[in-house]
Amino acid sequence: MIKILHTGDVHLDSAFSGLDSRHAEIRRNELRAAFTSMMTYARANGIDLLLIAGDLFDGAYVTRETVALLVREFERFGKPVFIAPGNHDPASADSVWTRITFPGNVHIFRENTLSCCDLPDLPVSVYGFGFTENSLVSVPIAENTVADPSRVNLLVCHCDMTGAKASVKDCPVTAEHLDAFGADYSALGHIHNPPAPGHDGRWCYCGCLEARAFDETGPKGACVVEIEKTGRTSAVTVKRVRFSKRRYEKCELALTGLSTQADVREAVAACIAQNRFGEDTLLSLRLTGIVSSSLVIDTEALENSSFGLFFLRVEDATLPDVDRAALETDPTITGELYRILKPSIESEDARTREVGIRAFRYALSALAGEKTF
Ligand SMILES: [Mn+2]
Structure with a gap:
């Protein structure tokens, strides 16, 4: 069995502009603390790999404290981490993704075209792509299918499946695209109030880690995904775990x-x-x-x-x-x-x-x- 932690839409160093400066500062620290508690959970619960489906950062501005935290937590986790940049933290030429040196276990999908990494120690292939500017009008998985259906095939990306016209700029992936692609699990980011997992848990939005506004109500967190694969058939279970302090x-x-x-x-x-x-x-x-x-x-x-x-x-x-x-x-x-x-x-x-x-x-x-x- 493969056990995955799927997060995204963390928006570290967010301004929390809806709050006064005192509360906003507390919330920025709490957001970092929620990330730390998620990573502690990952280490304590036998998570095999971490998927981050975009918008880890809120924008191009990132504090030194946050960078240090990420490097430290990814190092301590030690297992593979895959990051697919989103519309808020695109992998543009001068972005944090090129400025920060991450530990060797971290892979960043810096291209806006599909690529794949095979894990050396597990029968797992991770596919992904990233935003390279604040919009992505193409759907990089279109016309693509997984190479080896006998492996556990994962996809991590930031995309908008809501189908609204305005969302065409945020990588308009559809359920048909995902079905045709054939991943066992697609870890998606961008929708902060996540709908129920689609197609028997084959794809899922993780939602944000900590809410930042009154249109993001209720407890927030990440997804713990378990995949059991026999031959070409897999069973997927998705469990949402709360990590938000507020x-x-x-x-x-x-x-x-x-x-x-x-x-x-x-x-x-x-x-x-x-x-x-x-x-x-x-x-x-x-x-x-x-x-x-x-x-x-x-x-x-x-x-x-x-x-x-x-x-x-x-x-x-x-x-x-x-x-x-x-x-x-x-x-x-x-x-x-x-x-x-x-x-x-x-x-x-x-x-x-x-x-x-x-x-x-x-x-x-x-x-x-x-x-x-
Ligand atoms: Mn987004």
Whole structure:
């Protein structure tokens, strides 16, 4: 049996631009730590080879610390490592792939055409290709098949199988290409929220190692793949293992009927507890519902409280409890204010909407003579 660890889309040294600088710095270190814990797993669990399916780096910029970490971890692993550069870390002439000297057990597919390495000690052939610039419009496996179907044939590459028109620049591989090529397992990268493995585990996206934004929710990690080959027939099992320290989550909370900031705090705390979000969670919380017209929710205070989470972002999408139909024709200053702010309140843009509703709330409180701000 051959045991493979398949990773990709690590995006080391990512800017984590969605976070403030303090959290971003912590996350960059955690991303390196996730990589280290994956390599520790590889050594402790009898992994025969490591496949990295592109975007190991986030871009052309790489820190010395990260380079040292990779060289050290690949050396300690000691077994074959195959890397297929992706659209974020293409193997261009002056890229990290030419600047860094990797240990001898590391093979990098620097060409945008298909090539193959036969392992000396195992009946395994590894095929691959890399991006050489930030797009790859060709499909290097097209018209190709594995040379010796009796070996364990693997493919590692960065490609986009989602079939969207916009993705044509990211190596538009199809299931038909992979079937015709005939690898026992294709280790793919590029899709951070991976779909279920295709064709009985014959190909799979590993997903990212650590999420970097709220559109990459849930725990993340890598794939452990076991291949048993008898003659020309192989059985493949794919298991996803979590290596991410944190998880991004999104949640909506209806606050209908609430009238004070204290009520809101209590509801937020209850929601977080109920969902078992904790220290490992970065939460994007959207507040909805119809609340008292005098309530101006202090989202910044909620975010700063953090409720035991690693990071909390709050969006106020609640609506004040007012009769909007009546306000359309209301002759008083309240009606006039509503009509002025209506384009913002009904804007397609979430931020404009939030500002519009907030402005209307402040105005309502001021008119009611309440000191809410
Ligand atoms: Mn990519």
